[in-house]
Each structure stands twice: as C-alpha cells, then as structure tokens.
Amino acid sequence: MSIVTEWTEISYALPDIYVRCSGVEALRLDARDRHGIEFSGERGAPRISIGVGGYVVGPEIRFWVDHRAWPRGETGQLAPTERSRWPGPMLRGAALEAADLLRAALLLTRSVWALSETHLVPVRSFARVFSGAGSDVLAAGSAVRREAAFRGLVARWRAAGGDELAPWFDDPMGYPFSESDEEPAAAAELMIAGFEQQYRSRVATLVHASPGEPWTLRRTAAEDPAQFFVDRAAFDCSRGEADRTGLVRLER
Incomplete structure (x- = not known):
C-alpha cells in the first residue's frame, strides 16, 4: 500500500494509525516489548501480533490510516482543497x-x-x-x-x-472537570481497560464504575508500567475480587 499526499502546513506530522477490535477472544501484551505489530489471519480469524509474544485475536479487526492533511473522500483520491467560505456565526x-x-x-x-x-x-x-x-x-x-x-x-x-x-x-469550552483522588471502591466494577502508546510515553488505564447514588466512574492510570495484565474474567467480578485473585495486575 502506498500513500501519496501533497505538502501542506500540517503534512509534516506523522499519520495516525487506528485499530479497532470487536469481540476480542484473546489478548496478550508486554508493555516493554516494542518490536512492532503484524496483521495476519489464522483459520479465518484476524490476528494482530504485538512484539515477540503479544497478540490480539478476534472475529473482526479494522485497521486504517489517517492524516489531518488528507482531504476526506469516498474514492480515497486526493481532491483540491479550498479555503472555507463560511461567513461566521449567523446567530446573535x-x-x-x-x-x-x-x-x-x-x-x-x-x-x-x-x-x-x-x-x-x-x-x-x-x-x-x-x-x-x-x-x-x-x-x-x-x-x-x-x-x-x-x-x-x-x-x-x-x-x-x-x-x-x-x-x-x-465557561463551556474552558472549564476543567476535576478528577477525584479517591480509589475505586472494592465493590466497583471494571468497565474499561486500555493501553496507549503516545510518542515516548506509555499509559495503562483502568476505569471502574463505583456504586453509589448515582454510580460514578473512577480512573486508575500508570505511566510506563512495569506490568499490565487484565483477564477477561475481571469484567465479571468486583475490583476487590479481581485484585485478590490476580485477574488484574498493574505494576508501576
């Protein structure tokens, strides 16, 4: 696959690579392994190999590349761009x-x-x-x-x-919502487990729903974690049980 783009004021930036997995069947990841990724198929199931021993297997894996400098189009072809003629807000x-x-x-x-x-x-x-x-x-x-x-x-x-x-x-666009310092309750339920690689920074994230009136979300994050492991069974039990049985391990 070759991608050609014209020079613009933002074309110096690297393109973004997006991967979306639906119905993940198996996942293994070593945050210290940075040997790249490979896309393949095994017995009809898409597979992403991560480094030497990591992998993601699922029935549907979507992969696409995007760049802010590339005009959007159904054909995928570059189209001439024009400066917006939007006159500004018409409301008062x-x-x-x-x-x-x-x-x-x-x-x-x-x-x-x-x-x-x-x-x-x-x-x-x-x-x-x-x-x-x-x-x-x-x-x-x-x-x-x-x-x-x-x-x-x-x-x-x-x-x-x-x-x-x-x-x-x-201040609708400038007000920063405050983040709670409280740890998720032992009865909290795991909703999201994520790992992000951003330039030289790697961040592991766990988001739990803590019981209350109403229920609230609490985030636990670690930058450059020594180990990050989540078993699928952790989504079916409380945080306390997952920690006690080793279904979730996040070492800073």
Whole structure:
C-alpha cells in the first residue's frame, strides 16, 4: 500500500494509525516489548501480533490510516482543497448562547472515547439538562419574542444543571472537570481497560464504575508500567475480587 499526499502546513506530522477490535477472544501484551505489530489471519480469524509474544485475536479487526492533511473522500483520491467560505456565526444574542452551549456539550460528550476523559465528562447530567433541546430550540426560534424565548430556554438549562454544572455554564469550552483522588471502591466494577502508546510515553488505564447514588466512574492510570495484565474474567467480578485473585495486575 502506498500513500501519496501533497505538502501542506500540517503534512509534516506523522499519520495516525487506528485499530479497532470487536469481540476480542484473546489478548496478550508486554508493555516493554516494542518490536512492532503484524496483521495476519489464522483459520479465518484476524490476528494482530504485538512484539515477540503479544497478540490480539478476534472475529473482526479494522485497521486504517489517517492524516489531518488528507482531504476526506469516498474514492480515497486526493481532491483540491479550498479555503472555507463560511461567513461566521449567523446567530446573535441568546440564540448564539444557546447554540454555543449545545455545541460544547456535544463536543465534550464525543470526547469520552479518550481514556483520559471517559470518567470526567458528566454525560448523565448533560442528557438530563438538554433533554428535549431539539424541540425547545425550534419552538424558541419560531416565537414572536425570539430573544426572550431563547433567554428563557438558557435560564431553564442553567437551573436544571444546578450547582454541578454552574461553573461549566460560565465557561463551556474552558472549564476543567476535576478528577477525584479517591480509589475505586472494592465493590466497583471494571468497565474499561486500555493501553496507549503516545510518542515516548506509555499509559495503562483502568476505569471502574463505583456504586453509589448515582454510580460514578473512577480512573486508575500508570505511566510506563512495569506490568499490565487484565483477564477477561475481571469484567465479571468486583475490583476487590479481581485484585485478590490476580485477574488484574498493574505494576508501576
């Protein structure tokens, strides 16, 4: 496979390689083994070999390469790019404020795929606050007193967010959600186990759901871990049992 791209101001950056595995049947990984990866198939099952002894086996493994400098297209061919002719925001006043709040909430919600953000974004609270927002925005947009209608809509959203989201409403794109220092409870359930290689940094991550009213997510992360091991059975028991039986091992 050969990929050709034209020079742009961002084409100096290395392309991103994405791998997505569905229904993983077997996984073994040594964080210290950095001998590259290989894609193959065994008895009809896709397989990724990681280093000397690591591997991932599953019924479906997708692999693709992407680069910010490559224009998107169905044919995969490079297409001439043009500078955007978007004239800027067409909204004003409270309508623009409502649009900015919805946009910020959607962008943050989409960011939960990142292991460093999964446990921070208050997705449940956003869902509660913006429930029915589509119909409410249309109603405000068609109101006789349009500005007053949007001011009232934003005020209702703020009231529904309460003290939890009050700082976010003041700075939707800049407010940093705080991370709890508490360890996941012994009764917590493992939801996500991930390992990321970023340039010279390697990070192992465990995300647990801790019981409570409501349940909350807690993240445990270790940079450049000496050992990271997760058995599939760890997702079917409590954190305490997984630690006690060795189903999860994270050594810093």
